[in-house]
Structure formats: C-alpha cells, structure tokens
Amino acid sequence: MNKWDRREVLAGLAGLWALDLxxxxxxxxxxxxxxxxxxxxxxxxxxxxxxxKEPAPFFKAVVSPRDVVGLKLNCLGGRPLxxxxxxxxxxxxxLVRAGVPEERILVWDxxxxxxxxxxxxxxxxxxxxxxxxxxxxxxxxxxxxxxxGTCFSSxxxxxxxxxxxxxxxxxxxxxxxxxxxxxxxxxxxxxNKYHGNNCSPFVAHLADxxxxxxxxxxxxxxxxxxxxxxxxxxxxxxxxxxGAVAASADLVACDFWGxxxxxxxxxxxxxxxxxxxxxxxxxxxxxxxxxxxRVRPETLRVADDRAGG
Amino acid sequence: xxxxARAVSPLLPEPLTEADRDxxxxxxxYYKTLDGKRIECTLCxxxxxxxxxxxxxxxxxxxxxxxxxxxxxxxxxSAHVDPIEKKPFxxxxxxxxxxxxxxxxxxxxxxxxxxxEISQFRPEQIDCRRLPPAQAAAAAKRWGCPTVTFxxxxxxxxxxxxxxxxxxxxxxxxxxxxxxxxxxxxxxxHDWLQVLxxxxxxxxxxxxxFYDEMTGGRLIDVLDTLVRxxxxxxxxxxxxxxxxxxxxxEKEAASLARWVMKNLGPEVPLHFTRFHPQYRxxxxxxxxxxxxxxxxxxxxxxxxxxxxxxxxxxxPGENTACPKCGKVILKRYAMSLxxxxxxxxxxxxxxxxxxxxxx
Numbered sequence: 116m117n118k119w120d121r122r123e124v125l126a127g128l129a130g131l132w133a134l135d136l137x138x139x140x141x142x143x144x145x146x147x148x149x150x151x152x153x154x155x156x157x158x159x160x161x162x163x164x165x166x167x168k169e170p171a172p173f174f175k176a177v178v179s180p181r182d183v184v185g186l187k188l189n190c191l192g193g194r195p196l197x198x199x200x201x202x203x204x205x206x207x208x209x210l211v212r213a214g215v216p217e218e219r220i221l222v223w224d225x226x227x228x229x230x231x232x233x234x235x236x237x238x239x240x241x242x243x244x245x246x247x248x249x250x251x252x253x254x255x256x257x258x259x260x261x262x263x264g265t266c267f268s269s270x271x272x273x274x275x276x277x278x279x280x281x282x283x284x285x286x287x288x289x290x291x292x293x294x295x296x297x298x299x300x301x302x303x304x305x306x307n308k309y310h311g312n313n314c315s316p317f318v319a320h321l322a323d324x325x326x327x328x329x330x331x332x333x334x335x336x337x338x339x340x341x342x343x344x345x346x347x348x349x350x351x352x353x354x355x356x357x358g359a360v361a362a363s364a365d366l367v368a369c370d371f372w373g374x375x376x377x378x379x380x381x382x383x384x385x386x387x388x389x390x391x392x393x394x395x396x397x398x399x400x401x402x403x404x405x406x407x408x409r410v411r412p413e414t415l416r417v418a419d420d421r422a423g424g
Numbered sequence: 425x426x427x428x429a430r431a432v433s434p435l436l437p438e439p440l441t442e443a444d445r446d447x448x449x450x451x452x453x454y455y456k457t458l459d460g461k462r463i464e465c466t467l468c469x470x471x472x473x474x475x476x477x478x479x480x481x482x483x484x485x486x487x488x489x490x491x492x493x494x495x496x497x498x499x500x501x502s503a504h505v506d507p508i509e510k511k512p513f514x515x516x517x518x519x520x521x522x523x524x525x526x527x528x529x530x531x532x533x534x535x536x537x538x539x540x541e542i543s544q545f546r547p548e549q550i551d552c553r554r555l556p557p558a559q560a561a562a563a564a565k566r567w568g569c570p571t572v573t574f575x576x577x578x579x580x581x582x583x584x585x586x587x588x589x590x591x592x593x594x595x596x597x598x599x600x601x602x603x604x605x606x607x608x609x610x611x612x613x614h615d616w617l618q619v620l621x622x623x624x625x626x627x628x629x630x631x632x633x634f635y636d637e638m639t640g641g642r643l644i645d646v647l648d649t650l651v652r653x654x655x656x657x658x659x660x661x662x663x664x665x666x667x668x669x670x671x672x673x674e675k676e677a678a679s680l681a682r683w684v685m686k687n688l689g690p691e692v693p694l695h696f697t698r699f700h701p702q703y704r705x706x707x708x709x710x711x712x713x714x715x716x717x718x719x720x721x722x723x724x725x726x727x728x729x730x731x732x733x734x735x736x737x738x739x740p741g742e743n744t745a746c747p748k749c750g751k752v753i754l755k756r757y758a759m760s761l762x763x764x765x766x767x768x769x770x771x772x773x774x775x776x777x778x779x780x781x782x783x
Contacts, residue, residue, distance in 0.1 A: 191477055251550070253549060264704040289478075304546065305544050307479050307480065307481050308533045311640070344460075347477065348461070348478075
C-alpha cells in the first residue's frame, strides 16, 4: 500500500502482528504493551519494549536538563477513566532519573478542575513537579495548522519544550477513538469547532503543528481499563479491565494499536464496529499521508510482555 | 422568566467547573434525548449529537449525564452603549443608542470573524460578568438606551438569555433586537420572534460553497430564517460582508438581491459592508470601494429600494434616500446619524411612507 487510503488503513489493522516477546526483552516494537508488575514496572516495560531502552536512558537521549517537559493528560473521564496518578508520577521519576529537574516537569490538562477530578493535586509552585490546568490561558494570536486555525495553550507554546502524551484507551463518540492524537484537542481553545466529519482531518492536521509534532517524544497510554463504547465520558457498562500500560515514541502508533484493541473488544461484545457505526477514525489515514508516523498499520509491531512468561 | 439559579439541575451535587459557581448552568429546552446519555441539540441546524461531558459546536452547551445545559445564561462578556447604526440598523430608531450585550460563543466558525476573540472561545476562557435579565434592562434604562441589542457574538447560542432579557427589556418599556447569522432552528426562532422588535441577519454570501468553506453554516437555513422573520412582521435588515474574490462578484450581488426582492420584497434594507483583514483571513486586502459600488448598483437595479454601503465613512451609500422624491432623508457619517428628515414615519419632503420602526 503506497498511498494512505482510509479503508485500507482500517482494513490493515486487522492484520497487525504482535511481537510476543519474553518479559524484559529489550528489542523494540512500534508500540510496547506491558501487563506485568506494578504500574511503575509496567510503564518502564512499555517504554523499554517500544524504544529498546530503559526509561532513564531513553529520556536522557531525547531530553536535556534545560527542557521543560509537559505531560498532557486526558482527564475528561474523571478518576475512573483518566491516567492514574501512580503512572504519571512514575513517568516523573523516570524523567528525574534522566536529569530533568522536577520543577521543570509540568503535568497538565485543560483546567485545574479536570485534573482535580482525576485525583491530581494542583501544584503551581513550591517543590516537586508542577501540575496545573491551562485555565483559559491561551495565546492571543491564532495560528494555522493546515485546516485548523486555533490558539494554543500558552503552557505548551511558551513553556513546554518536550511533550509526553498521556492518554487512555477509549472509544469516542465522534472521533471513533481517543487514545493518542485526539488528546491534543485539549491543548487548543476551540476543539468544538473541529468535531465535524468525525474529527477528520482535523485531529491529524492539529498534530502537524510544530508545537505538537516538533515537541512530541513519547505517547503513554494508561490502559488499566478499555472503554470500548460510549466514550469519551466514563461508562461502567461499556468498559472492561485491560490491565496494561502502552507506550510508543511514534506520534501515531498507539492509535493504531488502540483502534485494533477497541475493535477487537467490540467484536467480542458483539457490537458493531466503528466502521459500521460510521465513525471510524479516518484521520488516521490523514496522519499517515502527511507524514506524522513512520509506522504503517499493516506492519505495526506490538511488543507485548505477556508471552514467554 | 427563567431564574438560572433555580434551573440548575439537582443532579449536580457540585459545580463541575470553577465558573459554575458564578454562572449556574441552565437546562435548555432545545434538545432531544438519545441513547447512552447522548443528546441531539435542536437549537440550530447543526443538530449536534453530543456525548456525555461533551459540548456542541458552539462550545457553550454541555451534556452532563444526558441533560443539556447552556453555560452562558446571564454570562456577559461584552456590554457597550453603541449607536443603533453600528449594528447596523438604518430603519430602526435612527440616532438612538443600543445597550449591546454578548455572551461567548458562536455556532459558526467564520474565518473572517471580527469578534473571534469572544465568539470563538469557550465561556470559561473569557472574562465574563454576571448580568441577569432584569439588570440588563435596568442598565439600558440607566444609560438612556431605548433598545437592548444582542450582538457581537452569536445570539443563537445564548437563546435562553436572549429570551429572558428581551422579555425583561419589553417589561421595562424598551425594545429588543438581535444581530444574528440566522442559523437557527424553527422552534427557537419562533420563540425569538415573540420577544424581538427587529432582527438583523448576516447573509454571509449567496453560495453554499462560501458557507462550506468559510463559515461552517448552511445557506438554505439562513434563507429560511429570513423568510420567517419577514413573515412574522418583525423588522428585518440584511447585511452582507463583501470579501475580495470570495463573494464580491457583481453577479453574486445581483443574485442575492433578486432573491431578496422576490422572497422578502423591495422594502427590506440590504447593506453591503466592506471587509478588512481579520482572524484567519488576513491574506486578502480590504474590499475596493469600486467593488462595493458595483454590488450596490447591481442590487438597486433589481428593484430594491434601500441598498447601503458600510465601513466606508462619508460615502453617499451610507445615506437613506426617499424612494419617491429621491431626496436624502437620513444622512449618516460612519456610525452616526447627522440629519433626519423623517417625520412620523414619512418623508419630510414628499410625505411618502418610509418602511421601518421610527418610534
């Protein structure tokens, strides 16, 4: 497949193959998925499986002590369906071990309130990592990113120099899924203007902006549960335990993996596919067309720590 | 009148955003319940289907546990005293001032919006003040304004506030008018027309292509609104911003004017206003005056009696001429009235009745 065709991308996902690696295997997949151990151990394993490096050396290679590292969370679902504090604090510890001063690590989402509802304490000063919402502080100037015109969170545009996307594994009523790229709707002032056409091509076009594409170093997905339907808010009757942390250094690969998993569980639950519900994430093909990913869905390698154990 | 404080859902044990404490969400009546806590908004033809915890395209209405709320009742981001000519209304109480209000939000996303800093943001992103309907009417009286105007952003998205504030204005002996893109469903429009004295509609262009590419709205729905406002007998004026190369051809101006002539009649004022680079459309120059004049000539040639030019201070196209004797009966400069020769609704010179609201 030379051209990125929406149908072929979605069809290609059925053929994703997993690298069933023994636990601790350093070889990298495009996406690392870890089910074993504590949350911190899973996070470390997912990064190792995705990058071939332990977390500290990985971060040391892509981040300098002068960087301000932003961890963009997806807290819309509240405590049941937001990245867990334990996972985020594990990532903070990895960064600190890599030499990033703790006060140069910023955990953030759209508002303080959303962060608090997800269980985070607001920490805008003092010791330790920072945790705060954009809280209406958006740039005064509108910028263009292909079809998207918007004002970015000033935290991202003015302070953050390296970006970690911390999402969850969930269905989205409009965009099909909200795993990786869709989380970046939370860094702009007007996400509601880009919900048309199932958010396509807008999710991809937004991520093409240098504030995102140029700063992204890692995507981490807290897949403790998978909400396979009824998102983006939490719905207990449409969520199943999943028990993993996933990671990828690629901007888009976690979305390919997340789509596959959500569709697989939807099949198990005997509910229609996203394609059948006319809300398949066509923006994934756009992401490929504009070069946001080096990965192709039909050859995506998923490194999983469960095999061989 | 809805009391927003009382309309807050008992389902909400605590405010969900910091601003809820100051601006209590109000349950809207313009929605239908769907499965799985989803709703369909029936306020405007966008007909947003909104999942729990999400908002419609306007950004000011939110689904919370399957109940749809407006977040902008009494949540005012702009309040000014303007000449009524600034709206522009040229046949409605000329020379008076309008107490002009806006809340954040819009259901379109025009790339050339001149008020994008309030229309294209969410309410919690903008500094707002609480101004309940009765206080809005009282403020208008205090400032000597005979009219309360809903303007700057898009009143469609704050319909509940508009309805309550317009009713309060009327109760205080004032008039109420709205400046809108006209992209509204029939039921809320019907409600508007019970409480408004005049409506100015921005007819953005006369092609669906322009609406698709530049606004996110739909032409056919706006045309339907124009007809409904006119049929209801509420005073109507129309404004079209002419943008170089996008909607400024003589042919399009003539087509638009012919439609107005046929469907609304010759007495509805049509304003062509001059574009200046704004927001996401900064690569185009201001509209040449000659282009504006050609559009006006084309519209007048269809038989329309009142075709104006705006954003060209001092241009004769700002003035109102009596359609019978041809004399200037309302002379303006920029947004101000400088001469008024209409007495009792008729031309001072030839006694021809001039359509409009004059007292």
